Amino acid sequence: MNAYIDRDGCISCGLCIDTCPNVFRMGDDGLAEVYVDEVPEEDADLAVEAQENCPVSVITVKEQ
Numbered sequence: 001m002n003a004y005i006d007r008d009g010c011i012s013c014g015l016c017i018d019t020c021p022n023v024f025r026m027g028d029d030g031l032a033e034v035y036v037d038e039v040p041e042e043d044a045d046l047a048v049e050a051q052e053n054c055p056v057s058v059i060t061v062k063e064q
Helices: 015-019 041-053
Strands: 002-005 024-026 032-034 059-062
Touching: 002 032, 002 041, 015 024, 015 041, 041 059
Parallel strands: none
Antiparallel strands: 002 059, 024 032
């Protein structure tokens, strides 16, 4: 499973980071970013939750 963020639409709310810190973090530019190549199995549900709750719908989590 992989996660992606359309950083052009990110509003830096931090919800994804609060929800799934093992996959998402704030980049040096103040926008959220994905920092793992593959979502760890134990974090898959949290990554999907972050996708579902993103207020600007810029997160995509999908199977490879």
